[in-house]
Amino acid sequence: MAFCGVLIETAMNITFPTLMREFSLNTASIQWITTSYLLVVSIIVPIASYLQKRFTIRRLFLVANSLFIIGLLIDSFAGNFMVLILGRLIQGCGTGIALPLMYAIILTKSPADKIGFFMGIGGLVTAVAPALGPTYGGLIVGINWHLIFAILLVVMIFSLLIGSYAISADSKTEKVPFDFAGWLLIALTFASLIVGFSGFSSSFQRSLILIAIGLVALAGFVYHSNHVQHPIIHLAVMKNPAFNLHLLSYSLLQMVNVGISFILPNYLQIVDKQSSFIAGLLLFPGAALGACLAPIGGRIMENLGAKKPIITGLVLQLLAVLFLDIYAKNANTILILIMYMGTMFGMGFSFGNIMTNGLAQAEESQRSDGNTLFNSMMQFSAAFGTALVSVIITLSQKNGSHFAETTATGAQRALTVLLALTFINIISISFALRQSKNKS
Template sequence: MSNERKVMGAIFATGLLSFSGVIVETAMNITFPTVMREFNVGTSTVQWLTTLYLLIVATVIPLSAFLKRRFKMRQLFLVANLLFMLGLILDATAPAFWVLLLGRAVQGLGTGIALPLMFNIILEQVAPAKIGMMMGVGTLITGIAPAIGPTFGGLITTYLSWRYIFVFLLPVLLVSLGLGWTCILQKSALAPSRLDKLSVGLLVLAFAGLIYGVSTISGANVLVSVLAIVIGALALSAFAVRSRHETQPILDLSPFKQKKFAQFAIAFVCFQMMALGLSFVLPNYLQLVNQASALAAGLIVLPGAAIGAVLAPISGRLYDHFGPKRPIISGVTVVLLGMLVFVINGMPLSDAQVLGCYVLFMFGVGLAFGNILTTTLAQLPKQQQADGNAIMNTLQQFTAALGTAIASAIVAGGQAGRSQIAGTMLGSQWALWFLLGLAVIAWLQLTWTLRRR
């Protein structure tokens, strides 16, 4: 097998593992109403199946630079794959909600190792002239999962049981395992590294405090929620200070000294929060307000998600030919238009309105999202790109968890003291206004930054 084929195989193997993590995440969003009934839990509790998973991923990803220096890529991949398989088995057989939650946490450990591994292979082993296209391919592999995840989850839940979502992914993991064992090569030399345990503890405390506080802010114990947010913010500040004084920090924050890196990262965060916020709001709205089945809800969001995924490598080619400005500005403008149409339509939203608005929104995401990531990392010199990749992957997962938690808290706030239909409708309306605000911020940031290129 040629070296180029092995690189493609390695990207595909790590991508399949990341794909599995995302497809479970989006498939489970569709099953939330069913899981809520089976385990007798509410909206603010069931969302932890997504939020905890993303929280674990966001906590593990900062370790990627340390792990890359300390262990061979193939070893990391094997550990990630086996952890994910264990998580699937736990979830498929879960007798109680806490076991289901534990399985999602174990899957988060696997995905947290695998996701930066894929992008590190692309950045390290792909020729510079093909970086844009291969970043698009990497985005497509993980991006196709949100396209088929809701429909997959709805189909399985309607005709079998939501537990088969985990069962059917086991063969995919076995294919990924065999391909990774064959194709993943070690190109960079290993180096002795020390893990700063205090920094890891501060990062866990920061993410957990912020996510827990935000997700429970609409509940009865507001004081505890605010205290958790304050503790999380203080821990994050302490982590940033400590990282500046460590010779080998677990997450080197020095890329933020590059002004344009920081500017593009802000827009990237807004996109991720919008995408995950909508992926929580829409399936629940369709089932709880429009009384759609899990399968119907999945089919309604399928076209939009599919368009976003298919456009990822195409927009990567546009980046390679024309640079970042045209695809990114076009994409973020369409995203803003999509969110405006969502809000202007008002409530209630018909199934057709949800489908049309989501297609428009995801068309913009497909044009811009992967290119924003590529452009952000392009602001850094080669020696900082592994650290930049770790930062962006951490931001991606943490802000995805934050977006889901905020959307869940807003919807739960609307549901408080109201009927399920009226409350979900009101909470969804509030959530869409919040997501529109993020779209405005992203549009302003990107048009300003790219205008000056």
């Protein structure tokens, strides 16, 4: 279920040109199909620790699966944009429960010497599934975009039946207080920042107000968490600089990954005039490469340490994004194919390893909260990355009459920003690895 939940994050990206015409919307508006989903996931994920203590794994699985099925059912028949968004919001609730549940099982049930390998498998789900999304969507949208949801609906019903049989209800539960105020503050933080930033292309003043509200809510959340007995997330783990730098690196990498997954499908269709089917196929080799390298990257870290696979992956991604940026105005399909494979090679080597090594910096008693922070920031960063590139592209599209040309300009500007973020990421993780090495 976690794979389907992450796959659907970007499966609709390939349909954006089609839906922009069908619903008469611009890029900044249509991106809410993905951003709204990611925003809800990022709001639900922080309460994962509470849910896992309060309810059995079986019950959480059944609720998450059922919510996801309801959302898919709505979108399988959605006739307008708002109904489509409603279905996406409900799907986000299901994924927000299921995704951290997967990581919690890996961290608590895996043998110590196999954690890196299984976290690599988890990295396969969270890093490669978003890359497979455009490929999956591209293969189907030519028939009818509703089928993107309908096919997954069949898969999820099968998953529900299998899970109902295979998952036992013997996990221990306990009654713990729920930090409702803390949850509201973090929800307000995420929502205000994402909505505010997404609105820069239409209302600069309103966006600044919303961002200010988000920052105030964030400060309130930090203060609240440090002054209550049972906060939604214990922030003591963030007193560790090495952990914080790993968390920053993980977030930046996710922003770049999702940003590229947003840019390339739209570039291929709008600028290169490729069909959605061809655009989806061109992204598949990169996705397949990332899928193969995710567990291999975890195994390399177990044998050689964290530095070599992480730095190698990020440098390869930097070079790939650099070439995409340089040739963005006239990139051909072969260049996009090869460079996307380069970015996914980097993701496979670095993404899961950054999280694994980051959690290793935390005390054992803090790893549950560290896991929640990583999962929350993964989803928030994905939403932020989508909003970031969509705003840049939309602003460029407004400054000209030739849609394909202005889209290419916007894509190049967005890639320049992603290139800068990748460079910052290499610096950040270098400091993090140096500190973690000193700690060991």
